[in-house]
Amino acid sequence: MPRAHATLISRERVTEGHYLLTLDCAEVAQNARPGQFVHLRVGDGTDPLLRRPLSIMLSQPDRREVQILVRTVGRGTGIVATHDEGTRYDLLGPLGSGWSIPQGDEPVLLVAGGIGVAPLIFLADSTRMADPQPYVRAIFGGLTTESLVCWTEFAARCDEFIAVTEDGSTGETGLVTDVLAPELDRDPPVRVYACGPDGMLAAVARICAEAGVPCEVSMEQWMGCGVGACLGCAIPSSAGGYVRVCTEGPVFDATQIDWERLMSR
Ligand SMILES: Cc1cc2nc3c(=O)[nH]c(=O)nc-3n(C[C@H](O)[C@H](O)[C@H](O)COP(=O)(O)OP(=O)(O)OC[C@H]3O[C@@H](n4cnc5c(N)ncnc54)[C@H](O)[C@@H]3O)c2cc1C
Ligand code: FES
Known part of the structure:
Protein backbone atom coordinates (compact mmCIF):
# COMPACT_ATOMS: atom_id res chain seq x y z
CA MET A 1 0.00 0.00 0.00
CA PRO A 2 1.60 3.31 -1.09
CA ARG A 3 1.96 5.28 2.17
CA ALA A 4 3.48 8.76 2.09
CA HIS A 5 3.87 11.94 4.07
CA ALA A 6 3.00 15.39 2.78
CA THR A 7 3.44 18.95 4.00
CA LEU A 8 0.84 21.64 3.42
CA ILE A 9 2.48 24.43 1.40
CA SER A 10 -0.63 26.58 1.11
CA ARG A 11 -4.37 26.57 1.79
CA GLU A 12 -6.36 29.00 -0.31
CA ARG A 13 -10.07 29.72 0.18
CA VAL A 14 -11.56 29.49 -3.31
CA THR A 15 -15.23 30.17 -2.58
CA GLU A 16 -17.47 29.69 0.46
CA GLN A 30 5.64 11.56 -9.33
CA ASN A 31 3.22 8.64 -9.52
CA ALA A 32 -0.27 10.14 -9.79
CA ARG A 33 -2.44 9.50 -12.83
CA PRO A 34 -5.58 11.56 -13.61
CA GLY A 35 -8.59 10.13 -11.76
CA GLN A 36 -6.66 8.79 -8.78
CA PHE A 37 -7.11 9.93 -5.19
CA VAL A 38 -5.30 10.16 -1.86
CA HIS A 39 -6.66 8.79 1.40
CA LEU A 40 -5.76 11.43 3.95
CA ARG A 41 -5.51 11.19 7.71
CA VAL A 42 -6.93 14.57 8.67
CA GLY A 43 -6.38 14.60 12.42
CA ASP A 44 -3.90 13.37 14.99
CA GLY A 45 -4.77 10.20 16.84
CA THR A 46 -8.24 8.72 16.47
CA ASP A 47 -10.43 11.76 15.83
CA PRO A 48 -11.60 11.26 13.20
CA LEU A 49 -10.61 7.63 13.04
CA LEU A 50 -10.96 7.07 9.30
CA ARG A 51 -9.00 8.66 6.51
CA ARG A 52 -10.87 10.83 3.97
CA PRO A 53 -10.64 10.19 0.19
CA LEU A 54 -9.82 13.27 -1.91
CA SER A 55 -9.15 13.45 -5.65
CA ILE A 56 -5.87 14.68 -7.01
CA MET A 57 -6.71 17.88 -8.93
CA LEU A 58 -3.25 18.60 -10.30
CA SER A 59 0.20 17.12 -9.99
CA GLN A 60 3.52 18.78 -10.75
CA PRO A 61 6.26 16.16 -10.42
CA ASP A 62 9.12 18.61 -11.09
CA ARG A 63 7.99 20.74 -8.12
CA ARG A 64 6.97 17.72 -5.97
CA GLU A 65 3.54 19.37 -5.64
CA VAL A 66 0.02 18.03 -5.60
CA GLN A 67 -3.16 20.11 -5.49
CA ILE A 68 -6.39 19.03 -3.86
CA LEU A 69 -9.73 20.81 -3.83
CA VAL A 70 -11.73 20.33 -0.63
CA ARG A 71 -15.40 21.08 -0.04
CA THR A 72 -16.25 21.23 3.65
CA VAL A 73 -19.20 18.94 4.37
CA GLY A 74 -18.47 17.51 7.82
CA ARG A 75 -15.98 16.87 10.57
CA GLY A 76 -13.00 15.69 8.49
CA THR A 77 -13.11 18.24 5.70
CA GLY A 78 -13.93 20.90 8.31
CA ARG A 88 2.10 17.35 8.06
CA TYR A 89 -0.18 14.66 6.65
CA ASP A 90 -0.01 10.91 6.66
CA LEU A 91 -1.65 9.65 3.48
CA LEU A 92 -2.14 6.64 1.25
CA GLY A 93 -1.81 7.23 -2.44
CA PRO A 94 -2.05 7.61 -5.26
CA LEU A 95 -4.91 5.09 -5.05
CA GLY A 96 -7.51 3.67 -7.43
CA SER A 97 -7.95 3.39 -11.14
CA GLY A 98 -7.56 6.48 -13.28
CA TRP A 99 -9.35 7.74 -16.36
CA SER A 100 -8.37 6.14 -19.65
CA ILE A 101 -6.13 8.73 -21.27
CA PRO A 102 -7.51 10.01 -24.61
CA GLN A 103 -5.42 8.93 -27.58
CA GLY A 104 -5.05 10.84 -30.84
CA ASP A 105 -6.63 14.17 -31.69
CA GLU A 106 -10.29 13.12 -31.59
CA PRO A 107 -12.76 15.13 -29.50
CA VAL A 108 -13.61 14.13 -25.92
CA LEU A 109 -16.22 15.66 -23.66
CA LEU A 110 -15.70 16.21 -19.92
CA VAL A 111 -18.83 16.64 -17.79
CA ALA A 112 -18.38 17.99 -14.25
CA GLY A 113 -20.85 18.71 -11.47
CA GLY A 114 -19.70 20.82 -8.51
CA ILE A 115 -16.68 19.41 -6.67
CA GLY A 116 -16.56 16.65 -9.33
CA VAL A 117 -14.48 19.09 -11.34
CA ALA A 118 -11.27 18.17 -9.46
CA PRO A 119 -10.32 14.89 -11.20
CA LEU A 120 -11.43 16.30 -14.56
CA ILE A 121 -9.06 19.26 -14.26
CA PHE A 122 -6.23 16.73 -13.90
CA LEU A 123 -7.49 14.84 -16.97
CA ALA A 124 -7.79 18.04 -19.03
CA ASP A 125 -4.32 19.09 -17.88
CA SER A 126 -2.76 15.80 -18.95
CA THR A 127 -4.24 16.10 -22.46
CA ARG A 128 -2.37 19.41 -22.93
CA MET A 129 0.90 17.48 -22.96
CA ALA A 130 -0.28 14.78 -25.37
CA ASP A 131 0.92 14.71 -28.96
CA PRO A 132 -1.31 14.75 -30.93
CA GLN A 133 -3.59 16.69 -28.59
CA PRO A 134 -7.21 15.60 -28.23
CA TYR A 135 -9.84 18.30 -28.73
CA VAL A 136 -11.30 18.81 -25.25
CA ARG A 137 -14.84 20.08 -24.72
CA ALA A 138 -16.28 20.54 -21.25
CA ILE A 139 -19.60 21.12 -19.56
CA PHE A 140 -19.42 22.32 -15.94
CA GLY A 141 -22.60 22.64 -13.89
CA GLY A 142 -23.58 23.76 -10.43
CA LEU A 143 -26.38 25.25 -8.41
CA THR A 144 -25.02 28.81 -8.60
CA THR A 145 -21.93 30.66 -9.85
CA GLU A 146 -20.30 29.95 -6.46
CA SER A 147 -20.65 26.20 -7.13
CA LEU A 148 -18.52 26.45 -10.28
CA VAL A 149 -15.38 26.06 -8.19
CA CYS A 150 -12.08 26.58 -10.02
CA TRP A 151 -13.91 27.06 -13.31
CA ALA A 156 -8.12 27.24 -19.39
CA ARG A 157 -7.34 23.59 -20.09
CA CYS A 158 -10.24 22.99 -22.51
CA ASP A 159 -10.80 23.95 -26.15
CA GLU A 160 -14.53 24.56 -25.64
CA PHE A 161 -16.24 25.23 -22.32
CA ILE A 162 -19.91 25.50 -21.37
CA ALA A 163 -20.98 26.65 -17.89
CA VAL A 164 -24.45 25.75 -16.62
CA THR A 165 -26.10 26.95 -13.41
CA GLU A 166 -29.47 25.95 -12.00
CA ASP A 167 -30.25 29.56 -11.02
CA GLY A 168 -28.97 30.96 -14.33
CA SER A 169 -26.40 33.20 -12.59
CA THR A 170 -23.64 32.06 -14.99
CA GLY A 171 -23.83 30.45 -18.43
CA GLU A 172 -26.86 28.45 -19.48
CA THR A 173 -29.75 27.84 -17.09
CA GLY A 174 -30.51 24.28 -16.04
CA LEU A 175 -28.64 21.03 -15.42
CA VAL A 176 -25.54 19.72 -17.17
CA THR A 177 -27.71 16.92 -18.52
CA TYR A 193 -15.75 11.51 -18.91
CA ALA A 194 -17.99 12.50 -15.98
CA CYS A 195 -17.71 13.22 -12.27
CA GLY A 196 -20.37 14.63 -9.96
CA PRO A 197 -23.25 13.54 -7.76
CA ASP A 198 -24.70 10.05 -8.29
CA GLY A 199 -27.97 11.37 -9.78
CA MET A 200 -26.07 13.38 -12.36
CA LEU A 201 -23.84 10.43 -13.25
CA ALA A 202 -26.83 8.10 -13.64
CA ALA A 203 -28.41 10.58 -16.07
CA VAL A 204 -25.13 11.10 -17.97
CA ALA A 205 -24.69 7.31 -18.26
CA ARG A 206 -28.23 6.92 -19.66
CA ILE A 207 -27.89 9.78 -22.18
CA CYS A 208 -24.52 8.45 -23.40
CA ALA A 209 -25.88 4.89 -23.72
CA GLU A 210 -28.81 6.21 -25.79
CA ALA A 211 -26.41 8.13 -28.03
CA GLY A 212 -24.01 5.18 -28.32
CA VAL A 213 -21.09 7.19 -26.88
CA PRO A 214 -18.69 5.41 -24.46
CA CYS A 215 -18.69 6.99 -21.03
CA GLU A 216 -16.45 6.79 -17.95
CA VAL A 217 -17.66 7.92 -14.55
CA SER A 218 -15.75 8.67 -11.33
CA MET A 219 -17.80 7.58 -8.33
CA GLU A 220 -17.82 9.11 -4.85
CA GLN A 221 -18.59 6.77 -2.00
CA TRP A 222 -18.08 6.68 1.72
CA MET A 223 -14.77 4.87 2.35
CA GLY A 224 -13.16 2.95 5.17
CA CYS A 225 -9.80 1.38 4.39
CA GLY A 226 -9.38 2.76 0.84
CA VAL A 227 -7.43 -0.32 -0.24
CA GLY A 228 -10.00 -3.02 -0.93
CA ALA A 229 -10.22 -4.74 2.46
CA CYS A 230 -13.39 -3.53 4.24
CA LEU A 231 -16.00 -3.45 1.43
CA GLY A 232 -17.28 -0.16 2.87
CA CYS A 233 -17.21 1.47 -0.56
CA ALA A 234 -18.98 -1.28 -2.53
CA ILE A 235 -21.58 -0.21 -5.10
CA PRO A 236 -23.89 -2.40 -7.22
CA SER A 237 -22.34 -3.85 -10.34
CA SER A 238 -24.27 -4.46 -13.57
CA ALA A 239 -22.68 -7.93 -13.63
CA GLY A 240 -24.42 -8.74 -10.32
CA GLY A 241 -22.84 -8.31 -6.91
CA TYR A 242 -20.72 -5.29 -6.11
CA VAL A 243 -17.58 -3.44 -7.16
CA ARG A 244 -15.27 -1.55 -4.81
CA VAL A 245 -14.91 2.16 -5.55
CA CYS A 246 -11.48 2.31 -3.89
CA THR A 247 -9.78 -0.40 -5.93
CA GLU A 248 -11.85 -1.29 -9.02
CA GLY A 249 -12.74 2.44 -9.21
CA PRO A 250 -13.22 5.27 -8.56
CA VAL A 251 -13.31 5.46 -12.38
CA PHE A 252 -15.59 2.91 -14.06
CA ASP A 253 -16.97 2.39 -17.51
CA ALA A 254 -20.55 3.61 -16.98
CA THR A 255 -21.92 0.24 -18.15
CA GLN A 256 -20.24 -1.49 -15.18
CA ILE A 257 -22.59 0.19 -12.67
CA SER A 264 -32.68 2.98 -5.04
CA ARG A 265 -30.38 2.53 -2.01
C1 LIG B 1 -12.71 8.77 -4.81
C2 LIG B 1 -13.25 9.97 -4.07
C3 LIG B 1 -12.77 11.21 -4.39
C4 LIG B 1 -13.25 12.34 -3.71
N1 LIG B 1 -12.73 13.55 -4.05
C5 LIG B 1 -13.10 14.63 -3.35
C6 LIG B 1 -12.50 15.89 -3.64
O1 LIG B 1 -11.65 16.03 -4.52
N2 LIG B 1 -12.87 16.95 -2.88
C7 LIG B 1 -13.82 16.83 -1.89
O2 LIG B 1 -14.11 17.83 -1.22
N3 LIG B 1 -14.41 15.66 -1.62
C8 LIG B 1 -14.08 14.56 -2.31
N4 LIG B 1 -14.64 13.36 -2.01
C9 LIG B 1 -15.68 13.31 -0.96
C10 LIG B 1 -15.01 13.36 0.40
O3 LIG B 1 -14.24 12.20 0.60
C11 LIG B 1 -16.07 13.46 1.51
O4 LIG B 1 -16.79 14.66 1.37
C12 LIG B 1 -15.40 13.42 2.86
O5 LIG B 1 -14.87 12.14 3.12
C13 LIG B 1 -16.40 13.78 3.95
O6 LIG B 1 -15.72 13.74 5.19
P1 LIG B 1 -16.20 14.62 6.40
O7 LIG B 1 -15.58 14.05 7.62
O8 LIG B 1 -15.99 16.07 6.14
O9 LIG B 1 -17.75 14.41 6.42
P2 LIG B 1 -18.59 13.40 7.34
O10 LIG B 1 -18.76 14.09 8.65
O11 LIG B 1 -17.94 12.06 7.32
O12 LIG B 1 -19.90 13.39 6.54
C14 LIG B 1 -20.62 14.58 6.20
C15 LIG B 1 -21.60 14.27 5.09
O13 LIG B 1 -20.89 13.90 3.89
C16 LIG B 1 -21.31 12.59 3.45
N5 LIG B 1 -20.14 11.87 2.96
C17 LIG B 1 -19.12 11.41 3.68
N6 LIG B 1 -18.21 10.81 2.90
C18 LIG B 1 -18.68 10.89 1.64
C19 LIG B 1 -18.21 10.45 0.39
N7 LIG B 1 -17.07 9.78 0.24
N8 LIG B 1 -18.95 10.71 -0.69
C20 LIG B 1 -20.11 11.38 -0.58
N9 LIG B 1 -20.62 11.83 0.59
C21 LIG B 1 -19.91 11.58 1.67
C22 LIG B 1 -21.87 11.92 4.68
O14 LIG B 1 -22.83 10.94 4.34
C23 LIG B 1 -22.51 13.09 5.41
O15 LIG B 1 -23.77 13.40 4.86
C24 LIG B 1 -14.21 12.21 -2.69
C25 LIG B 1 -14.71 10.95 -2.38
C26 LIG B 1 -14.24 9.83 -3.06
C27 LIG B 1 -14.75 8.49 -2.72
S1 FES C 1 -12.91 1.48 1.37
FE1 FES C 1 -12.49 -0.49 2.16
S2 FES C 1 -12.88 -1.75 0.43
FE2 FES C 1 -13.07 0.24 -0.36
Missing part, protein backbone atom coordinates in the same frame (compact mmCIF):
# COMPACT_ATOMS: atom_id res chain seq x y z
CA GLY A 17 -16.66 26.24 1.91
CA HIS A 18 -14.08 25.33 -0.74
CA TYR A 19 -10.32 25.25 -0.20
CA LEU A 20 -7.43 24.56 -2.54
CA LEU A 21 -4.59 22.73 -0.80
CA THR A 22 -1.10 22.59 -2.27
CA LEU A 23 0.93 19.76 -0.79
CA ASP A 24 4.61 18.98 -0.98
CA CYS A 25 4.59 15.23 -1.64
CA ALA A 26 7.13 13.86 -4.11
CA GLU A 27 5.80 10.26 -3.98
CA VAL A 28 2.27 11.22 -5.05
CA ALA A 29 3.36 13.96 -7.48
CA ILE A 79 -10.68 20.09 10.13
CA VAL A 80 -8.67 20.30 6.90
CA ALA A 81 -10.11 23.76 6.28
CA THR A 82 -8.43 25.03 9.49
CA HIS A 83 -4.97 23.66 8.81
CA ASP A 84 -2.03 26.04 8.57
CA GLU A 85 0.94 25.97 6.23
CA GLY A 86 3.46 23.40 7.42
CA THR A 87 0.83 20.89 8.60
CA THR A 152 -11.15 29.29 -14.70
CA GLU A 153 -8.55 26.56 -14.06
CA PHE A 154 -10.84 24.07 -15.82
CA ALA A 155 -11.78 26.30 -18.78
CA ASP A 178 -29.94 19.48 -20.29
CA VAL A 179 -26.89 20.55 -22.30
CA LEU A 180 -25.34 17.11 -22.74
CA ALA A 181 -27.83 15.51 -25.17
CA PRO A 182 -27.73 18.42 -27.69
CA GLU A 183 -23.92 18.48 -27.42
CA LEU A 184 -23.74 14.76 -28.25
CA ASP A 185 -26.04 15.36 -31.25
CA ARG A 186 -24.12 18.41 -32.47
CA ASP A 187 -20.74 16.74 -32.63
CA PRO A 188 -20.42 13.31 -30.98
CA PRO A 189 -17.18 12.95 -28.98
CA VAL A 190 -15.32 9.63 -28.96
CA ARG A 191 -15.76 9.42 -25.19
CA VAL A 192 -17.46 11.22 -22.30
CA ASP A 258 -26.12 -1.01 -11.89
CA TRP A 259 -27.60 2.49 -11.77
CA GLU A 260 -31.08 1.36 -10.79
CA ARG A 261 -29.86 -0.50 -7.70
CA LEU A 262 -27.43 2.33 -6.86
CA MET A 263 -30.12 5.00 -6.99
